[in-house]
Amino acid sequence: MAERVRLIDVAREAGTSVSTVSRALNGSDLISPEVVAHVRAVAGELGYRADKRAQEFKLGRPLTVGVTVPDLTNPFFSEVLKGLAAAARAGGYRLLIGESGEDPAEELRLVEELVDHSGALVLCSSRLNRAGLERALALPVPVVCINRTVKNAGVVAIDYRAASRILLEHLTGLGHRRVLYVGGPATSWSDGERRRTLRRTARALDVTLDEIEGGWAGHHGYDAGPTVLRSRATAVITFNDLVGVGLLSWLHDNDVEVPAELSVASYDDIPIAAYARPPLTSLRNERARLGELAWQQLTARLAGDDWPLPDLLSPELVVRASTGPARRRARIRTT
Structure with a gap:
C-alpha cells in the first residue's frame, strides 16, 4: 500500500516551506493567489489529502456534525440533508447520519452515540419527548432542531x-x-x-x-x-x-x-x-433551505455567538387537480 502523502512532501515538490503549504491549502489571505494555485496543483498531482484528525485536534473539536432523521425513505428528509450537507461541506465539515425509524427511544440512543463523534448535532423533526429533548440539549455540543421549537438551541422550522x-x-x-x-x-x-x-x-x-x-x-x-x-x-x-x-x-x-x-x-x-x-x-x-439555515445557526454558535432567532419558512400553496369545488356526496359508502 502506498504511503500517505504528507505536507512536507508537497512542500518539497513545490519548493516552499511546510507552513506556506499549510496556509495555501487552508485559503489564507497571507499567501499570494499565484502561490496558492501552484501549491494546490502540486498537492493534486501528488494525491495529497488533508489529515482530518490533525485539523480536528488543532480546532479542539470534531469536524463532524451528527444528524438524526426519523425516516430516510421520505424525500422530505433527503432534501433537507442535501442542503445541510452542501453547507457543511463548504465549511470543511462532514455529516454523520442516524435514522431512528420513527422510534423516540432509538433517536435518543443515536443522539447519545453521535455526540461522542461530533462537534455539533442537528435533530431533524425530532420525535423525542420533553425529557428526552432536555437530555439531548444538556449534551456538551451545540444542537439545532429542524421542525421543532425549543429553548437554548438553534431552531429552523416551516411555519x-x-x-x-x-x-x-x-x-x-x-x-x-x-x-x-x-x-x-x-x-x-x-x-x-x-x-x-x-x-x-x-x-x-x-x-x-x-x-x-x-x-x-x-x-x-x-x-x-x-x-x-x-x-x-x-x-x-x-x-x-x-x-x-x-x-x-x-x-x-x-x-x-x-x-x-x-x-x-x-x-x-x-x-x-x-x-x-x-x-x-x-x-x-424549501426543504434544502432548512438544511442551509440549520448550518448557518450552527456556524454562528460555533463561532461563540448567541443562538440566532428562530428561522421560520413560509410555505406556498400549489393547487393541482386533486382539489375542486365541493359537491354533495352521493352516498356514504361502507366498503
Whole structure:
C-alpha cells in the first residue's frame, strides 16, 4: 500500500516551506493567489489529502456534525440533508447520519452515540419527548432542531400554523364545509402544530373538522382509505404527501372520483406529488433551505455567538387537480 502523502512532501515538490503549504491549502489571505494555485496543483498531482484528525485536534473539536432523521425513505428528509450537507461541506465539515425509524427511544440512543463523534448535532423533526429533548440539549455540543421549537438551541422550522390555515382556507373557498384530517405520528411536533391550527381555523370559519389517526408513509394513507370513505367529509387533508399519495391510490383502486367525490390536499410538495393521479394539491416548502439555515445557526454558535432567532419558512400553496369545488356526496359508502 502506498504511503500517505504528507505536507512536507508537497512542500518539497513545490519548493516552499511546510507552513506556506499549510496556509495555501487552508485559503489564507497571507499567501499570494499565484502561490496558492501552484501549491494546490502540486498537492493534486501528488494525491495529497488533508489529515482530518490533525485539523480536528488543532480546532479542539470534531469536524463532524451528527444528524438524526426519523425516516430516510421520505424525500422530505433527503432534501433537507442535501442542503445541510452542501453547507457543511463548504465549511470543511462532514455529516454523520442516524435514522431512528420513527422510534423516540432509538433517536435518543443515536443522539447519545453521535455526540461522542461530533462537534455539533442537528435533530431533524425530532420525535423525542420533553425529557428526552432536555437530555439531548444538556449534551456538551451545540444542537439545532429542524421542525421543532425549543429553548437554548438553534431552531429552523416551516411555519405549519400558516400552512394549515392556507390549506383549510383553500378548501373552504371551494365550498367544503366538512373536512377530515388524516393525522401523522403522535410523537410529531409538526402534527401537533397542524392539528391545533386546523381546529382553530375550522372554528373561525364555522367548518366541521374531523380527525383520524394516520401515519407518515404511503401505506398509512392507503390503509386509511376505508375510514375516509365512510366519513361525511367532502375534503381530506393528509399529514404529508406520502400519506396523501397512498390515499389517492386507494381511492383510485376503489373507483372513487377525485375531486368529484372527494378533494385531497396535503403538506410538503415532494416531487411525487406532481405525478400522482390526479396530481396532488400540496404546500411547497424549501426543504434544502432548512438544511442551509440549520448550518448557518450552527456556524454562528460555533463561532461563540448567541443562538440566532428562530428561522421560520413560509410555505406556498400549489393547487393541482386533486382539489375542486365541493359537491354533495352521493352516498356514504361502507366498503
